[in-house]
Amino acid sequence: MTFAPRLDNVETSAIRELFKLLGKPGIISFAGGFPDSAMFDVEGLREASQKALAEEPGGALQYGATEGYEPLRTQLAAFERSKGVDGLEPQQLIVTTGSQQALDLLGKTLVGEGDKVIVEGPTFLATIQCFRLYGADVQSCPIDAHGVDVDRLEAMIREHKPRFVYLIPTFGNPSGALLSLERRKRVLELAVKYQTLIVEDDPYGDLYFTQEPPPPSLLALSKDVPGSREYLAHCGSLSKVLSPGLRVGWLVAPPELLAKATMCKQFSDAHTSTFAQATAAQYLKSGRMPSTLANVRKVYAERAAAMGEALSRELGDAVTFTQPQGGLFFWARLRGVGGKISDAGEFAKRAIENGVAFVPGAPFFAKDPDRSAFRLSFATADVGKIEEGIVRLARAI
Amino acid sequence: MTFAPRLDNVETSAIRELFKLLGKPGIISFAGGFPDSAMFDVEGLREASQKALAEEPGGALQYGATEGYEPLRTQLAAFERSKGVDGLEPQQLIVTTGSQQALDLLGKTLVGEGDKVIVEGPTFLATIQCFRLYGADVQSCPIDAHGVDVDRLEAMIREHKPRFVYLIPTFGNPSGALLSLERRKRVLELAVKYQTLIVEDDPYGDLYFTQEPPPPSLLALSKDVPGSREYLAHCGSLSKVLSPGLRVGWLVAPPELLAKATMCKQFSDAHTSTFAQATAAQYLKSGRMPSTLANVRKVYAERAAAMGEALSRELGDAVTFTQPQGGLFFWARLRGVGGKISDAGEFAKRAIENGVAFVPGAPFFAKDPDRSAFRLSFATADVGKIEEGIVRLARAI
Numbered sequence: 001m002t003f004a005p006r007l008d009n010v011e012t013s014a015i016r017e018l019f020k021l022l023g024k025p026g027i028i029s030f031a032g033g034f035p036d037s038a039m040f041d042v043e044g045l046r047e048a049s050q051k052a053l054a055e056e057p058g059g060a061l062q063y064g065a066t067e068g069y070e071p072l073r074t075q076l077a078a079f080e081r082s083k084g085v086d087g088l089e090p091q092q093l094i095v096t097t098g099s100q101q102a103l104d105l106l107g108k109t110l111v112g113e114g115d116k117v118i119v120e121g122p123t124f125l126a127t128i129q130c131f132r133l134y135g136a137d138v139q140s141c142p143i144d145a146h147g148v149d150v151d152r153l154e155a156m157i158r159e160h161k162p163r164f165v166y167l168i169p170t171f172g173n174p175s176g177a178l179l180s181l182e183r184r185k186r187v188l189e190l191a192v193k194y195q196t197l198i199v200e201d202d203p204y205g206d207l208y209f210t211q212e213p214p215p216p217s218l219l220a221l222s223k224d225v226p227g228s229r230e231y232l233a234h235c236g237s238l239s240k241v242l243s244p245g246l247r248v249g250w251l252v253a254p255p256e257l258l259a260k261a262t263m264c265k266q267f268s269d270a271h272t273s274t275f276a277q278a279t280a281a282q283y284l285k286s287g288r289m290p291s292t293l294a295n296v297r298k299v300y301a302e303r304a305a306a307m308g309e310a311l312s313r314e315l316g317d318a319v320t321f322t323q324p325q326g327g328l329f330f331w332a333r334l335r336g337v338g339g340k341i342s343d344a345g346e347f348a349k350r351a352i353e354n355g356v357a358f359v360p361g362a363p364f365f366a367k368d369p370d371r372s373a374f375r376l377s378f379a380t381a382d383v384g385k386i387e388e389g390i391v392r393l394a395r396a397i
Numbered sequence: 398m399t400f401a402p403r404l405d406n407v408e409t410s411a412i413r414e415l416f417k418l419l420g421k422p423g424i425i426s427f428a429g430g431f432p433d434s435a436m437f438d439v440e441g442l443r444e445a446s447q448k449a450l451a452e453e454p455g456g457a458l459q460y461g462a463t464e465g466y467e468p469l470r471t472q473l474a475a476f477e478r479s480k481g482v483d484g485l486e487p488q489q490l491i492v493t494t495g496s497q498q499a500l501d502l503l504g505k506t507l508v509g510e511g512d513k514v515i516v517e518g519p520t521f522l523a524t525i526q527c528f529r530l531y532g533a534d535v536q537s538c539p540i541d542a543h544g545v546d547v548d549r550l551e552a553m554i555r556e557h558k559p560r561f562v563y564l565i566p567t568f569g570n571p572s573g574a575l576l577s578l579e580r581r582k583r584v585l586e587l588a589v590k591y592q593t594l595i596v597e598d599d600p601y602g603d604l605y606f607t608q609e610p611p612p613p614s615l616l617a618l619s620k621d622v623p624g625s626r627e628y629l630a631h632c633g634s635l636s637k638v639l640s641p642g643l644r645v646g647w648l649v650a651p652p653e654l655l656a657k658a659t660m661c662k663q664f665s666d667a668h669t670s671t672f673a674q675a676t677a678a679q680y681l682k683s684g685r686m687p688s689t690l691a692n693v694r695k696v697y698a699e700r701a702a703a704m705g706e707a708l709s710r711e712l713g714d715a716v717t718f719t720q721p722q723g724g725l726f727f728w729a730r731l732r733g734v735g736g737k738i739s740d741a742g743e744f745a746k747r748a749i750e751n752g753v754a755f756v757p758g759a760p761f762f763a764k765d766p767d768r769s770a771f772r773l774s775f776a777t778a779d780v781g782k783i784e785e786g787i788v789r790l791a792r793a794i
Contacts, residue, residue: 002560010664053446057434061434063642098666247669267523267527269497275673
């Protein structure tokens with residue numbers, strides 16, 4: 001059978017291969033990118049789904065508008081407004097089947113064969129592949145602990161004239177990095193200056209560990225940078241804070257882009273499950289979200305603290321990392337000092353032999369992979385498991 | 398903003414424009430393509446969703462495998478086996494976000510710029526647009542009341558060497574046509590002879606009005622035509638028989654194609670809502686499906702009979718149509734006799750003025766539209782409304 005040429009642009013993920021090894025009994029996994037199901041508010045979701053079926057069974061079970069179920073759009077707009085996105089109206093967003101679909105629709109809508117797209121190096125693996133399937137030539141802009149290097153970004157926008165720049169400004173995957181307020185403003189200014197669309201992917205923004213929230217999202221901040229809202233698309237998600245299984249994400253974008261994305265969505269899946277949408281709408285309406293968020297923040301903060309301490313204690317000068325202030329991930333580098341291992345791919349294999357798993361960093365780079373880097377998720381293991389897992393990591397070094 | 402060239406291949410649907418007029422108060426609509434929400438088994442779905450959350454909340458709310466939730470794949474394979482698809486195993490299908498996504502994945506996986514795809518003329522509108530977004534040059538093969546003209550199809554396969562042939566063999570949308578058993582065998586033989594993939598879209602096959610089921614699906618029949626299974630993809634759906642809002646469809650395909658479609662799905666929406674999947678799995682497991690199917694068949698059969706009688710009585714020689722034996726649609730043609738109206742687009746406008754809506758047939762053709770044809774759905778109006786609606790139609794002629 002002959003397949004479309006676009007499939008030549010992607011490869012079966014190296015991570016997928018690694019995941020096959022995770023079935024090994026007794027393994028402690030820091031490999032996943034998913035939240036801890038033990039923290040799902042099952043009772044709240046049960047009530048929400050019952051209410052959805054009781055109050056409007058037709059709406060929850062019938063075909064729905066491609067743009068999304070109106071009561072959910074209303075709730076999501078209010079959720080964004082509660083996070084500083086002044087004046088956001090329901091019709092300025094569409095509901096997507098997870099934020100992965102928002103990325104797919106942006107690719108479908110905007111990317112033609114050979115078009116340049118700039119992403120962070122490293123960035124979310126599925127984004128790179130998703131855009132490449134539409135023919136994107138994906139360029140990689142370096143980051144540090146404060147997020148993307150804005151000077152390099154400006155130079156790259158000038159050089160590549162990209163279709164758009166894709167960023168995860170808040171607690172990035174895999175980097176855990178937090179883009180500083182100053183850089184956020186610079187990014188928005190660059191959008192206006194070069195009339196270049198910025199795609200802000202923000203699934204982790206609610207998962208902060210500090211007393212105060214992190215700097216506002218680019219979407220919230222756009223009011224301070226005149227004209228920037230016209231060059232900004234924002235992808236939101238309930239997956240990391242409520243439940244990935246609902247597959248409810250959303251896309252905020254300028255009207256013309258939103259209309260084209262809606263048309264493409266019509267032919268992608270017609271609409272997102274109305275049952276899942278109505279459940280999410282009832283959940284948000286129930287008022288349980290703030291305490292759910294407080295709970296996940298608290299638990300992940302404890303786990304992140306435990307992992308940071310264990311890494312310093314057990315691995316010492318073998319690795320370098322920045323303590324994340326939110327999200328789900330540590331991004332660390334093997335220093336290779338004293339003849340110790342410096343290749344994260346090799347390290348991952350040895351780690352599995354020692355009963356602990358993580359994801360090497362190379363696949364997260366669209367170009368020029370950093371082979372010393374690796375990602376550890378602290379989301380799904382409890383503090384005891386985290387400490388034991390890091391001890392095993394130390395053995396593998 | 399500049400969009401990807403692929404968007405030039407599609408246009409905002411003429412139907413969408415028409416649908417905006419449907420808000421007019423008191424209008425009787427035969428325009429929709431959806432089932433009647435009054436027939437949804439809300440209680441059965443409520444119980445199923447509760448059971449899904451009670452028995453395996455993690456499975457229902459966490460990220461899931463791209464291929465689908467295992468218990469649902471098991472149930473769907475059994476459902477297909479109950480309809481004569483001998484030996485179908487769960488791993489031979491993947492769950493899709495409605496069967497619309499199965500079509501999207503086939504387009505993404507198989508269609509490159511300028512590739513030929515053969516569809517029926519007329520066919521499901523969203524299919525044409527979906528494939529065109531991937532660059533398909535969509536060719537249209539004529540049909541009659543017994544489905545696609547297989548001699549013409551063979552000639553077109555020879556001429557165009559298509560990537561695949563897309564058919565709705567059972568109660569097609571919009572045609573209502575039923576492909577005869579003899580032609581079904583010919584189609585499968587053509588698949589083998591020309592090594593050409595056949596895509597069978599089968600959302601309506603369970604909605605038959607006769608005592609006995611219609612001829613088996615191409616998938617079920619493939620066991621009688623050696624080698625044909627290798628050239629067959631089958632799209633199934635719960636949307637027309639259980640609930641569209643779950644957005645649960647499935648794709649059966651040869652292993653290599655299924656693997657590529659799975660990879661593409663990973664970057665489209667990661668997976669279909671596990672909450673919806675677990676609910677569907679529990680529903681199928683509950684054993685309520687056979688009586689649900691019996692009920693919808695009975696109600697739609699009554700409505701179809703009432704619409705056929707009213708059309709003959711009220712419109713007489715102004716139209717010609719074949720009484721459908723299943724599905725949701727009448728496909729009729731204006732004969733234009735005695736100076737009566739012959740353009741279905743014009744007729745649709747006049748009909749709306751008279752308080753009744755339907756969809757003109759032209760947009761359902763990829764090429765050479767039949768401007769005298771139109772589609773009437775009998776699914777959502779009760780018998781009284783159907784009779785009144787046809788009286789209004791007669792006034793509009």
